[in-house]
Amino acid sequence: MERPGGKESVPTALVPRPKPSSFRTAGPPGYGGRILEPGRQQRGGDPSGGEPGLPSTLRTQASHPSAGFTRSQDAFLAFHRDLDFVRKFMKPLLIGELAPEEPSQDHGKNSQITEDFRALRKAAEDMNLFKSNHLFFLLLLAHIIVMESIAWFIIFYFGNGWIPTIITAFVLATSQAQAGWLQHDYGHLSVFKKSAWNHVVHKFIIGHLKGASANWWNHRHFQHHAKPNIFNKDPDVNMLHLLVLGESQPIEYGKKKLKYLPYNHQHEYFFLIGPPMLIPTYFQYQIITTMIRRRDWVDLAWAVSYYARFFITYVPFYGILGAVVFLNFIRFLESHWFVWVTQMNHLVMEIDHEPYRDWFSSQLVATCNVEQSFFNDWFSGHLNFQIEHHLFPTMPRHNFHKVAPLVKSLCAKHGIKYQEKPLLRAMLDIIRCLKKSGELWLDAYLHK
Template sequence: MGGGGQQTEPGGSGGGGGGGSGGVFTWEEVQRHNHRTDQWLVIDRKVYNISDWARRHPGGIRVISHYAGEDATDAFRAFHPEPNFVRKFLKPLLIGELAPGEPNQDRKKNAALLQDFRALHESVEQAGLFKADFWFFWLHLGHILLLELGALGLLWTFGTGWVQTLLTAGLLATSQAQAGWLQHDFGHLSVFRTSRWNHLLHKFVIGHLKGASANWWNHRHFQHHAKPNIFSKDPDVNMLHTFVLGKTQPVEYGIKKLKYLPYNYQHQYFFLIGPPLLIPVYFHIQIVQTMISRRDWVDLLWSVTYYLRYFSCYIPLYGVLGSVALISFVRFLESHWFVWVTQMNHIPMEIEHERHQDWITMQLAATCNIEQSLFNDWFSGHLNFQIEHHLFPMMPRHNYWRVALQVRELCERHGVPYRVKGLWQGFTDIVSSLRTSGDLWLDAYLHK
């Protein structure tokens, strides 16, 4: 019973989506429906039963299930460019609303902070900051293609000596890294007016220019944005027992006497198995396994076109084994670039179990910014504005700097830490945070 109304549960506690929309619920009642086969969530005070429909969710079952039993209003707005259109699919799932006496937010979420954030969201949307500059992304794509052509032209012009090969590998690694940032853009936002063309362009960049899978990336990355640095919900902090992160996990491992690796040395072996191996080994194996196990033949075909293009260009110059060695070295270089840039914003931040924080508090706890400069913007694909990117994932990156000051003022007004550091400090903080976590593990392992 909630707020004087009568509770109704169409279809049962774990049943289908529809059947009625007259239920009145308390937050306590909503929070009970957070199990794998029984999931409710709240958007703008409306209560939806997504238990069956979650499996058909276009963004994947996990990203929507992470919000089962709580308010998902801000996540819903963050990931859907046309919320009114998406609400048509939600309508059959509507089972009621929050009782009039219930607060807008569940648990201890900061309602005043969210109210101001939503007002900011509306103001930047009205200012047109969610509209992508078509030419910005076409020019970026052009500079990637020029890097690819420059690498090949260097070899055909000057031969395949060691100097030329190293320069070629550097150019190819740079083009791969920049293509990674570009596919990241197309995975988040709409550059074209039709979703069909955006979808096709994303497939082209991540598939044909990088040899990876768009669906694999979407499956991982949207979970990361929905619940960043949350164990069991953010795949980016699933280290498969290779590292222990944050302040809580190391102590838990230590108390349980778990020692898959000597974690007190993880800040050292990070240099051996982190940056060098993530893309060439772990990601490569995972991408292929995912495409085959899910029978994602479209993404597999796009990936094959990348390797056909690459080997047709470089086998005449290096032969089969030489071409394999070159692409392996390129992946090795790209992997270092990727790990340092993506992890400087997250690993040194709070990494915890689910605490059901409000959208802005959760994102600010898990992210930090790197100082702006022309080099930092280019080197990181504008992910030096990680805070703004996480708060507004559909905002094109060329507009992050336009909203950064307003976000900082909002955080200061509500006492939310807004962290900015230099690029080198961001890199060194990765290592120091791993060392701190390793020391916490060792202390708990030996003394608790």
């Protein structure tokens, strides 16, 4: 590795590295969770596809701009809106540049695809597709607040009988789902030019409107975006032995005679442990414990403000216990919505160990789209354009349909499959792929 300002090459292992605990503050507000947890090295490589054991900022800074174009540069461009601002935090972490003779994870990648994708991104920038329509996002926020108000009015006017309660629960579940899509926009810095403004509104929406944690979401979600559908790197495919996914994991489990559950029936018990339980049990527990364990008092205060508002609003109608049951019923309904929308874009795609592809290819094999319609756009928060969202996370969602033809053209040029499905088929494919993976596990378990 070359030292800055010198020609001497020394073994990589001899280069001193900063203490891991310093990495958390190396970025703008909310950014620390995207690198590493305090005092913890990332196993299997950093989120942006760089050198194993190195934080993403170090690897990205080393590869941008003077060390040549690498996959980590594409991740850097994809995740950050204000590049100059972010580089201010990265500069002190630059420990050197990778010498040409040193091994790199970027070998063997299609440089032409990378070059064409960067040209596509430049075209999107020239078309102002990264410029947001603030009125669009304001109207989304307004319709969420309107639904919250309607829900209260139904109970206030019609009382707390079964029918008003069920109707109100569906209205609130809808507002929660839509708030989930909206916080996603601000979390990706796709609304305002200034990162700080996005972070503040993100905390308000995910904290005060949903009772969740912005930093928890950042840490989890950006790992998913950097390494979609990669075992041990994408937390969204960490199924805690409840499911086996893809084609390689079922065979690995089968050969090792691992049978935590009867995986050949996972397409059936998915309906019991997936859609109904993800948000009201796993996410709710993980969010609260993460905020307390990391002493994230700001996010905790935002979350407490949500619960205080909810119970002040509904305890007078249901009592404390009734309000708790009501809240969890809303979470139960929202969880179905969330799981089906988020899994139809990824669970059905390639899920495997790290193949070290270029950025464009790695996103295309792990994502698929759902056909566009006004309902599909609203229902999924424009995540029916999952391909475009993964390629350009900071692009405002109302512009996905404009960049989609350019992405399709690039896929056609390089023979990369661009998958787009009807909504119902996309959901049914979740069950089909779970059944297929379960059958692979059973065959390996019995015969290999």
